[in-house]
Each structure stands twice: as C-alpha cells, then as structure tokens.
Amino acid sequence: MLLTTKFLRPAADARAVRRERLLQILQRRPGKRLDLVIGPAGFGKTTLVNQWCADQTLPVAWLSLDENDDDPRRFWQYVTGALIHAGFAQLEPCQKAFNTYASHELEGAITGLINALVDSAGEGLNLVIDDYHQIQDPDIHRQLAYLIGYLPPGMTVVLISRTEPDLPVAKWRVRQWVDDIHPQLLAFSEDECRRFFNECMALDLSEKEAHRIWKKTEGWVAAMQLSALSQRDGVGHDGTPPPNPVPETSRQINDYILSEILDQQPQAVAAFLLDTACCLRLTASLCNVVRESTDSQAMLESLSQRNLFLIPLDTRDEWFRYHDLFREALFQRLQQTQPERIQTLQSRAVTWFLEHDHIQEAIAQLVQLQDWEWLAGVLEQHGNNLIHGGFHLPVLDWLDKLPDGTVESSPRLSMLRIWGHFFANRLDAIEPRLERLEDLLDRRVADSHPDAEGALALQSEMALIRSYLARTRSDLKSAADLTQQVLRDIDHTQIPLKSVTYYGLGLDYFGRGDLPAAEEALQSAVSHGQIERKPSTVLSSGGLLAWIQFNRGQIEQALESCVSIRKWIDRHYTDPKQPKLISCWQNCTLIEIYRERDELELADTHLAPLMSHLENGTEPGQHVIIQYARARLAFTRGDYGLAVQALDDALSVLERRREHIVFEPPNLTALKARVQLAQGHTEAAREWLEARHPDRFRNPLNAEQDTITAARVLIALGRPDEATPLLTPLRLSTETGQHHKHLIEVLTVYADALATEGKAQEALPVLSEALKRAAREQLYRTFVEESPQVHSLLRQMSRQQVDGAFLEHLLELLPASTPSAAPSAPSRAEGLVEPLSARETEVLELINEGLANKEIAVRMDVAGTTVKAHIRNLYGKLQVKSRTEALARARQLELLD
Known part of the structure; x- marks a missing residue:
C-alpha cells in the first residue's frame, strides 16, 4: 500500500517571499521537459516550487521521496501513484504493470506509462519529485532518463534535489530541454533579502543592517537567518561597527568563504579543509591517506552536521564532495599559503585512487597535476581495461595530452592508441600505426632492449587486430589463421586477450554457419571477459550469442542470456553519467524475441536507444543490424513503407561500407521481397526471385532464409509445385543443423504449398509438427505473418494435436476470416493484401462513426495504446496514412456500408 x-x-507559508525572477524560469516554454532546482538544505527549494505549483492551470502531480524509495519498482509505483492522485485514474493499469513486470522488463512498463500519458494527459501536466537526492540506484536514474527522453508533449518534470542528479543533463541542456536553478540563482537578491527579514522573520532590521548581512552572506538564506538573529540579539544596534565590518565594495563569494567561514574554524577543521581541497570526491579512507591521519571519518561527519558546504554523494555517509565554489576557494587559499604541499597531497590522492581501482579519478588528478610521466605509466597499466570497458574515446584524449613522442616511443601506448582507434571504428588509421609499431618492436629486439620480452608479447595483440581487419576484407582464411596464432600464444602473455580472441573466433564460426561452434566460442568469450573485466566484450559476445540462440529457435535460452549479461554489466558498470553500454546484437535479439511473442511495446523499448545510434552515426555493421530489426518490427505492425525504407537504408550502407563489416549481415533482400509480397507488389517479388543467388551466402542462416522466401514468392505466384522441391532438402538440413526457427518456417511454408496444391489433408500434419515445435518457445508471429491459406489451416487444427493454450492465443492473434470476394468486386481481393482482424474491423466502424481514439478505447474497453496499434495495422493493410484515406479506401473495397 502506498502512503498518500x-x-x-x-502547506503554503503565506509569509514566504514570492520570488518572481525564479518563478519566471520555471514557467512552461516550448520544448522544455525538465526543471531542476538544486541546492543544499535551507536554500528554499521546496518553497519556491510550491509557489510555482499554486500558479499552474495544468494538473500537478507531487511526490515527496524518502530513503525507502531507492528501489526501481517502488519508485515507479509511487510515480504512477502521484499521477493517479492528481486525477489520472486511467493510469491504474500502468501501476499494476510495475507490480507484475520482471525487474529487467521495467523499461517496458515505463514505455506503457509514456504511451498511456500520451493518450490521457491532454494539454499537459506537471510531475514534481521532491528530495530526488534520496535516489542512488543507477537503474532508477537510467529509467528516469528514458522517461524524460520520450516524454509526452506538454508534460514537464520538476526535480528538487540537494545534489546534481546522475542524469545526462549536459546533453539535455544542449537540446534546450532543461531550465535549472542552482544555488547561485537560489541566493536571495538584496530586495528579496530585505523582504525576507521584514515579512518572513518579522525582524525590524534597518536597511543598512539588512544590506550588510546580504553583502556578507551573498544571499545564502541560512546564513542570512543566522546573521539576522545575531543582530536581533543586540549586535550592531548601538551604532558601533560590527566586529568584522564588510567593505563597501562587492566581494566574490570565495572571499566570503575564506574570511567568514574558513578563518572562523578551529585550527584542526581549517587544516582538514585545506588538506582535502585537492580532492574532487571525499571518503574517510582517502582523506586519511592524503592527511596521514586516522580521524577523517569523524571530521567528515562533523562537517556534514555543520553544513559546511559538504554535499553527500550517497545515503550511507561514505562519499562526499565539497560545493564547487567552496572547494575552489579552499584550493585558492592552499595555493596562496602552501603551494609546495599541493603536489604531495595530490600524489597521495592519486596513489589511493589507483590502489582502490578508481582509475578515472586518478587520471583526472594526474591531468590536473600535469604529471605526464605518471599518466603514461597509468595508461600503460590500465588503459587496456578502460578501452574494453567502453572508455576508448577518453583514453584517446588522454594519450593526446602526453608530450610529443611519448606515445610513439612506447610500444604499449602505441598499441593502446591502435585499440582506441579500433573501438572508435577509425579503421583507416590502424594499418599505418601497426606498421610503425612493428618497426619499433623489431628495433627493440635487435638492440636487446630491456623491454624486448614485453615488446614481443604485443605481437599477439597485433595479430588479433589484424584478424579483425581481415574480416572487414572478407579474408576469412587470414582471419582464422591469425586467430589460431593468438590462441596458441595467448597463455604465454600477461595481457588479458582471451575474451576478445574468442569473440573473433565466434564471429568466424558464425560467418561459416557453424552455429554450435560459434556458441561455444562466444560462451568462452563471455566467461573470460567477466574474469578480465571487459564489459564491452562481454556485452558484444553475449549479444551475438543470444542472436544465434534466437535464430536457432532457442528463445528462452536467448532471453536468459540477455538478462544474465545485462545484470553482470550493470553490476560492474554503474556510473549513470556515462552512456549506458548498448550492444546492437543484444538489443536486436530482444526486439526479435518480444516481436515474436507479440509484446510490441517491450520490443519498442529496446529499439528506442538504437535509434539514437542511427541518428548520431554508428559502425556500419551495427547500422545494418539495427535497420534489419527495425524493418522486421515494422513488417510485423503492417507498416510496410517504414520496413522498405529501413531495408533500403541498410542496403545502401552495405553497398558503400561492406569492407568495414566484420560479419555477414542478415538477408536484407529476402526480407524486402517478403514485404513486397505483403504490399501486393508481386512483380517486384518475382524480379527478386529471378535475380537471387543463394550460393553467395557464407552463413547458412542467410541461405536458408533466401530459399524459404523464394518458396513463399513461388506460392504467391501460383507455382507451389516449384516451391516444394526447394523446401524438401531444407527440411533435413535445418533439422540437422539445429536451426529450429528456420525448421518451423520451412514446415509452415511447406504446409502452405501443399494446401495451395489442394492437398490440405497432407498439409495439416506438417503444420501440426511446426506448431508443436513453436509452442515450446512461444513463437506466435511466425504463423500470424504467413498467408491466409496458413491461417485457414490453423483454424482447422485440433487442440488435442498441439498445446491448447498456445493454439488458443495464436488463433486470437490471427486476422478475422474474410469470405471470398464476389466476382463482381475484384478490387476488394486485390486491394486488401491481408484480411482485417475482427478488432481492426470494429475500430474501422468506430472511426466511421466519427469517434476519437479515446472514445474508441472506452467503447472497446481497451487501452489507448491498443487502439493506436489497431489503427497502425489498419493503415498498413489499407495502404493509407490518415483516417480520411482509410474511410475512402474501405468504402472502395466495400468494407463499410
């Protein structure tokens, strides 16, 4: 039960100062999605937002968080609860979804919430989340970022927090999605300060006294209050100057910090503040090392209790940071008074960060120190893991900061730069660098350089890189030979290369179609990658492994692979400010799984992050895979125009960038021919049939898909007798090769061919075998997307022949049976390439009545997103783009009276 x-x-405080300049920032504007109000306790954040809410004409949903809400499921239950409490009762199914979805599927529930808000929010709404600093779980940050990334028009999220949230705010600022109010803006103006004293605190301070306090505190309301209270106690009322008079000229805030905070502290506290000013983050162990002491935990707790600009970074009071302005002021004092200690303090901090595996923080300190020799050593030792953890671009930037000649004279750093270019897909820059590195290694060996043995160990990495380059040239023999060479030498090197090597081996087996061997190699890549702590290699290997499992028809196993890999990644790659590691293989596999199971919203969830990769530019192989999965999903929805558009784009990239793709892409042209059949463009499909060359495929999955599609086209052309000879040998090869998904398709299309030849009784047992195999993995769309002839056979199936529940659900998904068209209306049969389902017919009739989407949803007692899905399918089958076109086309086809 939720706490209402x-x-x-x-409750509003009538005495609170109304701050028009800040309220103006919070006002709605086109394109804005997020308001951030950030500041320490006592800065008036909640009061300000409460005033803004009172002015709103749109609904406001308010949620106050506490430390118990740092759990994804609980957090989203409360978010939907706040929206329902604000008047959106139609979101109750979304709240139930957050109760029932598995943890790894919560983004699917969020997708459902977004879709429901599109239908129900009307002109817009405001969602206020107070005390967001209570949230530390990186999954919640990522999920909230997903919500904001796809926020319905007219909706604004307001976050109130003591700390900057771990969200991609910088990127959103560039897109002008964010207006933010930080402590500098929260600081009171002189006029607000005067009104605060008079109206809120009911203190009769003179204008001069109020001005002095405002100048002294720079508008920090808590400090203003303390100063005003001290004046009320008698200081300054006798006309004598205050003990520490403030000069009449304006002062920077760091002057105030140094004179009025630092200089007023006990000597031990002041020393602690100065000694730790070089650290961007603080924890007791780090401070103990930097200060060479043992009392840092007590000091941090004391500073936190005294609100000395110390901001907590977690809920356990373990990690802190100083307010940036406060730390800058402290560091300035340290530079003025003890410049010789700075290097010593920072060196101790770097050492601690390295010992505790905070490599990036150590590098940040070294860059600040400009200790390039030490930085080079850190990169030599840790750069490989950073690159394979997804940080190849920062590593390239750090290498560029080193003095000229440093990288070129170091084999290890040279190899690091080559890996950086490889993961950045700058393949053209690699070969020249490999040649220069090879020359350097040869010279070291010839000169008996002290590091000659280490230099020789790099030969394995060079061979591994060259194996990947060979794959981009389709030189699979060289790729295999180089990979085997690495495997022979790998146990004699100290460099963790096994995961990347086995991933390459998995790609080779996948390209040759040896799927069991590919699975075995990829499982080894995942295991070694987890040991070597290489998240990007684990994700890529696990993603390709799941893709193969899916295409072999092992759907549950593929889903389990995706979930287990994602959990491991999220445990070892938890910085929410870094972009979430995405594998196009894994996401495309999940798109396919959920598409097959007719869970299209979940499929959309995994397609959405891939679309940003397409927009921002991605590696050509990934581009092709993403567009293939996108086209497949569009085909399922009946959006044939989008499917063709995605496939044409993929084919264009494949034609231009084939040499940069290290695997054989899926069969794009076969899928396009199938889309053309669905569009009724049988002549275009026939042209593909006549021009196809199935022997050009190395991967048998692609060759099989080519042959299966050819059989479909032949059946559509009225030549089923030519289709069966194609399918007969394929039935044996797919079973032998354990390509279970293709075997199901072969059996289904074979049954279609038999029925088209008038052999329905022979077709039924063949289709029954396909259904039995599909029921084990819950494959639905495989049958729904086949011909009306197959649908007719499915309706003749007995529930005793196959899994009854599976067949019942499958039959619910089939389009409604349509009677044969009368001879006088040939346009109806020609124009409607696939019959409308009963639900789609009902939606069409309600559109004809003039009902809006919301009214249709109420009439049909379904969610608004379901109505939208029916309308999308309806448009696809009628080949129209609007309601007006749909009604006109339906009347032409005599689907409406």
Missing part, C-alpha cells in the same frame, strides 16, 4: 501523504504538496 507523499502525494500532498506542503
């Missing part, structure tokens, strides 16, 4: 008191806005 968390949905209540705080």
